Amino acid sequence: AKHLGKNQLALYGSSMRGHSIRQLTLESDLQKALQRQEFQLLYQPILTLDSRQTVGVEALIRWDHPTRGLVAPADFIPVAEDTGLIVPIGWWVIETACEQLRCWSEHYHPLSMSLNISSRQFLEHDFVARVEEVIRRQQIQPHQLKLEITEGVAMHNPQIIARKFEQIQALGVRLMMDDFGTGYSSLNYLKSFSIDTLKIDRSFIDAMLQENGIEIIRTIINLAHNLNMDVVAEGVEHEDQAQRLVELGCEYGQGYLFAKPMDADRLKATVLDPKTG
Ligand code: C2E
Ligand code: CA
Ligand code: CA
Numbered sequence: 001a002k003h004l005g006k007n008q009l010a011l012y013g014s015s016m017r018g019h020s021i022r023q024l025t026l027e028s029d030l031q032k033a034l035q036r037q038e039f040q041l042l043y044q045p046i047l048t049l050d051s052r053q054t055v056g057v058e059a060l061i062r063w064d065h066p067t068r069g070l071v072a073p074a075d076f077i078p079v080a081e082d083t084g085l086i087v088p089i090g091w092w093v094i095e096t097a098c099e100q101l102r103c104w105s106e107h108y109h110p111l112s113m114s115l116n117i118s119s120r121q122f123l124e125h126d127f128v129a130r131v132e133e134v135i136r137r138q139q140i141q142p143h144q145l146k147l148e149i150t151e152g153v154a155m156h157n158p159q160i161i162a163r164k165f166e167q168i169q170a171l172g173v174r175l176m177m178d179d180f181g182t183g184y185s186s187l188n189y190l191k192s193f194s195i196d197t198l199k200i201d202r203s204f205i206d207a208m209l210q211e212n213g214i215e216i217i218r219t220i221i222n223l224a225h226n227l228n229m230d231v232v233a234e235g236v237e238h239e240d241q242a243q244r245l246v247e248l249g250c251e252y253g254q255g256y257l258f259a260k261p262m263d264a265d266r267l268k269a270t271v272l273d274p275k276t277g
């Protein structure tokens with residue numbers, strides 16, 4: 001008898017093998033991963049650049065795969081986006097992060113929590129109502145929650161997006177523009193929408209000490225400040241970068257210089273500040 005299972009995939013012919021089969025396998029694995037609770041969140045501190053105080057963390061997802069170990073988001077988020085699985089995964093992230101915030105608030109001084117929100121999830125019609133519901137159920141302070149959105153959302157109906165932004169800010173939740181400067185509509189986005197914080201993409205910080213690097217960062221920071229936004233520099237790895245960013249008036253930084261993403265236990269042991277008395 002012929003083998004069933006994986007060998008059947010040979011039916012698709014050689015051109016379909018490789019990429020798309022990997023994609024199919026990954027899709028069903030991701031579905032199982034959700035059911036089996038194989039995802040976990042790591043937390044990377046965000047600090048004030050001048051006094052180096054941790055003011056918040058960004059939650060970054062990992063897949064704790066039974067055989068492959070910890071899988072980075074770059075290896076599964078794109079497929080999750082393509083298949084729509086990013087939506088249930090995204091709700092798992094929001095729920096888990098809010099539960100974590102609630103849990104920390106009992107014993108530690110409050111921090112803010114930034115979450116990466118895929119455009120696809122953001123565009124769901126009941127997105128705002130569901131966020132509100134989670135906040136209420138987990139009893140967290142809305143201003144502790146920050147949603148990181150990329151300019152991908154700006155490709156959609158601007159009136160609808162602008163209204164969603166307003167509704168989210170009306171809840172007290174803050175909006176951050178992630179990866180600023182990497183796309184082609186970054187400026188358009190700032191013109192059309194109200195955003196609280198701008199995150200300068202790591203590629204600009206990397207190139208900071210090269211020719212014109214400083215001027216570009218200075219321009220982004222001034223632009224943000226003129227529009228009443230705070231600025232977070234992503235991917236700060238070197239002390240001289242941090243120094244220059246302080247001189248340029250950048251408020252916040254995140255990067256390996258300060259701390260790598262870490263699990264909740266390590267965050268508790270090394271970063272969170274216990275309430276006393
Ligand atoms: P991002 O939102 O731009 O997140 C920052 C990434 O830079 C993280 O990678 C972080 O670990 C890394 N990073 C931070 N500091 C440094 C540094 O100093 N040097 C270097 N080289 N890298 C640094 P990570 O965790 O692999 O996440 C990659 C991307 O995956 C994120 O980029 C985000 O777009 C996406 N992602 C992560 N978690 C989620 C999630 O829960 N939902 C969604 N939709 N996307 C997520
Ligand atoms: Ca982010
Ligand atoms: Ca980013």
Ligand code: CA
Pocket residue numbers: 179201202234
């Ligand atoms: Ca980035």
